[in-house]
Amino acid sequence: MTVTSEKKTRTPRDLALSLIVLLVPVFLIVLGYRYLYGGDTIVTVDPAEAIASAQRAGMSQLPPNTAPEGWLVVHAQFRDGALRIGYLTKDHEGVQLVQSRADLSSTVQAKPGETRLLGRSGDITVVVVAAQGADASPLARLLPIPVQASASQ
Structure with missing residues (x-):
């Protein structure tokens, strides 16, 4: 009794079908995230609690609870004696405010192309870092x- 084994060769068509089977679920997951869960939606936060925490810690001359007109507050945190608030401008450029009693002038640096604004009053230091192309002046005025x-540097 002779058993003949036939070897089946794989074709490019088989490879294409395998890729489709793998990529369809990935594509559906990405679409589901974007459209069902708002994957591109900007999440805003209220900075009032972080600012109140800084005030309870004895920090004075705090920034206002409101962002400049048309800006969004996307991050607000008071931790380790530093108040950090992240903003998006009207043009969706990033601006960060850091306020602390520590000397931030040497620790909070701007990357090449970014703008850094620095202010001091008594033992309080304020640093505003704006992404390249972002205008931080509306925040600076507040x-x-x-x-x-x-x-x-």
């Missing part, structure tokens, strides 16, 4: 501590 352009 701050109780005046800030001005500073070398970041």
Whole structure:
């Protein structure tokens, strides 16, 4: 009794079908995330609690609870003696405010192309870092501590 084994060769068509079977679920998951869960939606936060925490810790001359007109607050946190608030401008450019009693002038640096504004009042230091192309002046006008352009190195 002779058993003949036939070897089946794989064709490019088989490879294409395998890829389709693998990519369809991935594509459906991405679409589901984007459209069912708002994957592109900007999540905003209320900075009031972080600002209140900074005030309870004895920090004074705090930024206002509201962002400049048309801006969004996307991050607000008071931790380790530093108040950090992240904003998106009207053009969706990032701006970060950091306020602390520590000397932030040497620790919070701007990356190449970014703008850094620095202000001091007594033992309070405020640093505003704006992404390349972002105009931080609307935020600077709202701050109780005046800030001005500073070398970041």
